[in-house]
Amino acid sequence: MRRAELVAAAILGLAGCSQPHPIVICHNANCGEPTDPARDDTLPAFRESLALEDRGRPVIDGIELDSFWRGSDGVCLYAHDVSNFAENTPATAPAVELAAHFAKDGPITFADTPFLVLLELKAYVSADTKDRHTPEQRTRHALCAWDIYKIIADAAVASQRDVEIEFQSFSPDLLRAVIAATPATTPVPYSFGALQGLPSPLDDQSHPLRDYSGLPISDVQVHPGFMTDAQHEAVLSSGAQLSFFWFSTTNETFAAIRKYRPWAVDTSEARLMRRWLER
Amino acid sequence: MAKHLMYGVLAGVAIARGGTPARADAPGASGTAAPAEPGTALHAGLNLRADSGAHPVRLIAGIDTGPFDLSLTVDPMFLIDDGQIDTDLLATARVSEGGWGVLGGWRTTAIGILGGRQYQEKLVLGIGAPLPRVGDLPIRTRWTLEAATLLVKHGGGLPTDWISFAEGRDFVDLINFGMFITIELTNAPR
Numbered sequence: 001m002r003r004a005e006l007v008a009a010a011i012l013g014l015a016g017c018s019q020p021h022p023i024v025i026c027h028n029a030n031c032g033e034p035t036d037p038a039r040d041d042t043l044p045a046f047r048e049s050l051a052l053e054d055r056g057r058p059v060i061d062g063i064e065l066d067s068f069w070r071g072s073d074g075v076c077l078y079a080h081d082v083s084n085f086a087e088n089t090p091a092t093a094p095a096v097e098l099a100a101h102f103a104k105d106g107p108i109t110f111a112d113t114p115f116l117v118l119l120e121l122k123a124y125v126s127a128d129t130k131d132r133h134t135p136e137q138r139t140r141h142a143l144c145a146w147d148i149y150k151i152i153a154d155a156a157v158a159s160q161r162d163v164e165i166e167f168q169s170f171s172p173d174l175l176r177a178v179i180a181a182t183p184a185t186t187p188v189p190y191s192f193g194a195l196q197g198l199p200s201p202l203d204d205q206s207h208p209l210r211d212y213s214g215l216p217i218s219d220v221q222v223h224p225g226f227m228t229d230a231q232h233e234a235v236l237s238s239g240a241q242l243s244f245f246w247f248s249t250t251n252e253t254f255a256a257i258r259k260y261r262p263w264a265v266d267t268s269e270a271r272l273m274r275r276w277l278e279r
Numbered sequence: 280m281a282k283h284l285m286y287g288v289l290a291g292v293a294i295a296r297g298g299t300p301a302r303a304d305a306p307g308a309s310g311t312a313a314p315a316e317p318g319t320a321l322h323a324g325l326n327l328r329a330d331s332g333a334h335p336v337r338l339i340a341g342i343d344t345g346p347f348d349l350s351l352t353v354d355p356m357f358l359i360d361d362g363q364i365d366t367d368l369l370a371t372a373r374v375s376e377g378g379w380g381v382l383g384g385w386r387t388t389a390i391g392i393l394g395g396r397q398y399q400e401k402l403v404l405g406i407g408a409p410l411p412r413v414g415d416l417p418i419r420t421r422w423t424l425e426a427a428t429l430l431v432k433h434g435g436g437l438p439t440d441w442i443s444f445a446e447g448r449d450f451v452d453l454i455n456f457g458m459f460i461t462i463e464l465t466n467a468p469r
Binding site for chain 2: 033035037038040202247248249250253254256259272274275278
């Protein structure tokens with residue numbers, strides 16, 4: 001090894017700058033480049049994302065599926081929001097297709113780690129993000145989430161796939177409703193995650209972590225561009241793991257992953273992230 | 280490569296002292312610089328920042344005509360092999376007697392990925408101001424606040440991705456603010 005390389009290795013070692021290796025989750029089931037948020041939580045993007053491969057391996061280690069309770073007609077949708085009022089795909093639709101994916105031959109994750117499904121329960125019920133669930137809507141949304149769980153879990157068992165499911169939400173009350181509706185049998189592991197997004201006034205969905213008190217939160221998913229060191233410390237002190245979500249990857253994103261070393265990254269550019277991680 | 284960087288720094292020092300900018304590696308090189316235009320000064324030194332908009336320590340050199348300053352910042356930190364190279368070409372137009380200026384330019388960040396590099400092209404806009412000079416030292420320092428907007432990503436075998444403003448999710452991550460200071464040797468008169 002040349003002297004310069006030795007020095008570089010020493011600097012990297014001292015700085016703790018070795019390449020991190022979080023698992024790669026497909027954000028909003030729409031993670032093929034180029035980014036196009038208009039296709040978030042749509043079945044065509046979901047199918048394309050599941051099929052992403054790089055050098056003969058699946059690019060992703062898991063996928064995020066959003067469920068949205070539309071309050072006006074009491075329907076549980078597969079949707080990011082109802083900005084498109086023509087949206088009518090049932091929330092269970094991608095789970096049915098995921099079951100078929102599990103039944104295919106071949107690996108379903110990049111490194112044969114368990115396939116992680118993030119089931120996000122959207123925290124509002126109309127186009128207005130301040131329009132929150134009634135208690136009854138919370139219960140029905142929670143039951144919808146368990147319906148999705150059952151389809152995925154049954155498929156995982158039938159196909160002998162190693163699958164884990166995380167219920168996550170910006171709303172602690174929704175997670176409490178999910179826990180309250182836990183079915184008698186749960187054939188695959190599940191966990192709970194809190195979301196910390198853009199701060200107000202950019203977005204009004206995030207709750208402080210103290211609002212999740214009493215919930216068995218094992219994952220706090222944060223937007224790295226808006227995370228403060230205090231938030232990071234709060235996550236660590238809560239005993240949960242840190243993960244990231246974001247929309248478009250910049251060098252600031254890579255720097256944050258190097259600095260904070262999340263256990264999972266929920267990205268809209270899965271191939272870019274995989275190629276950066278494996279470089 | 281480290282040798283080339285050392286030559287670059289030596290050349291910068293030579294420029295600041297009014298010596299020839301060429302061939303810093305030439306033994307005993309200390310020739311006379313061509314006369315600068317009236318009011319024109321050369322500068323070279325460090326571009327430093329604490330945020331993650333670019334590498335924290337880079338090398339900068341440029342020319343200051345008084346009303347207008349043009350600088351190039353290059354990145355030696357790719358030597359530590361994090362796969363990233365940040366290069367800036369920035370122009371500053373002076374807007375006050377005190378030296379405040381508005382800044383515009385371009386930053387190319389090359390991100391090393393498996394199979395190549397992705398290039399992230401950013402429009403950089405900002406404001407800057409001089410910091411007080413220290414004694415009679417031929418050193419100039421400036422502070423700059425920037426907004427860097429990632430306009431397009433390309434390369435690395437991935438599809439080209441342009442910024443869009445269709446909805447917030449399209450661009451919220453692509454506009455980032457940062458600050459940097461430059462500490463440079465200069466041949467500007469006091």
